[in-house]
Amino acid sequence: MIMLTSVKILPKFMELGADDYLTKPFDDLELLKAIEIRLKKAELVQAQYGNDAAGAGAFLKDLSDKGIMQLDPVQYESEPFHKKAIIYAESRRPKYLYYIKSGKVKAFRVHENGKEYITNLYQPGDYMGHIPLIEGTNYEESAMVLEDAEIVMIPKDDFLNAIYNDLGIAAKFIALISKDVKEKESRLLNLAYDSLRKRVAKGLVDIHTRFAGNDKSLSISREDIAQYVGTATESLIRTLSDFKSEKLIEIKDGRIIITDIRKLSSLAY
Structure with a gap:
């Protein structure tokens, strides 16, 4: 919604939900430009962007490419x-x-x-x-x-x-923010009620999704994994040893390689 208004009453219209405004006096070109920008914004808002960081990044890039706002x-x-x-x-x-x-x-x-x-x-x-x-x-x-x-x-x-x-x-x-809150709530529930084995499986799957390299290895320290799943490093190492004996993971040159992501995911969820 574009409001045509004076500067004095602008705050009131913005409170009522105006997305943009033109202050008097204005000419035809200014009005057409404002309408063009609103149409571009509407097009972007209707587009399908993920509710994650990648989606936000794509949205901001499109805003920049269309000349609407420079936050790319x-x-x-x-x-x-x-x-x-x-x-x-x-x-x-x-x-x-x-x-x-x-x-x-x-x-x-x-x-x-x-x-x-x-x-x-x-x-x-x-x-x-x-x-x-x-x-x-x-x-x-x-x-x-x-x-x-x-x-x-x-x-x-x-x-x-x-x-x-x-x-x-x-x-x-x-x-x-909503996605972050949901993920943290889920992790807190896992920390409170899941077994160590299940927490480690979930942690490995999550880290694999985010950080796995081209060789599917996880370049993250044992200490950091332990801090992510909420356990002592020694307890994590014992659980990793169990997973290795079950052929769920391999450990090469200190890196963890998940060899059976489907089975590990079934343990996690």
Whole structure:
């Protein structure tokens, strides 16, 4: 909906659901341009984008390609981060929306006893740090690079201006938040009620889906896997040994290779 209004009453119309506006006076070209942009936005909103980071990325790229809004990560320079580098730390104020161009990243929290629990794993195409930006809160977790990465840092103001001024962009990131919440709730239930064997199977399937290389190997440490499934490293190693004897996995040069993903998935689900 495009509202034709004066500056004084603009806030009221935006509260009533206006997506765009023109302030008086305006000419025919401005009106036609506004209509063209709204039609392009409607076309994009109706398109099928996944409710995940890849879907959000594709949506933002299309917005940029159509000249509607510049929040496509390719418009920003990427920064190199080496393995074990901290991208952001718990309790710090957020300054950027992060987009992973290459590499692997883990988000984690540290318990008062010093033990880490991995809350999420990120791969190329994923966004990080959007929740505290939207909520206006400090980080509740830290993020560390697992494998040398290139990360695009989109300034906080650019991101917030985009979601506050475009319902389509806001909807995509709301969908991302909803997906994150559902995944974390599911993992908490698994942690509370599933056996260690089932948790490890689920963890391996999940990590395989995100991180498996061309040779189907998982380049992630035993310690990180243990922190992801919520167990001690020693307990994880014993379970991996069982899986190896059952020919569900192989271990070569320290890397885990899943040899029977279907059977492992049946254990997990």
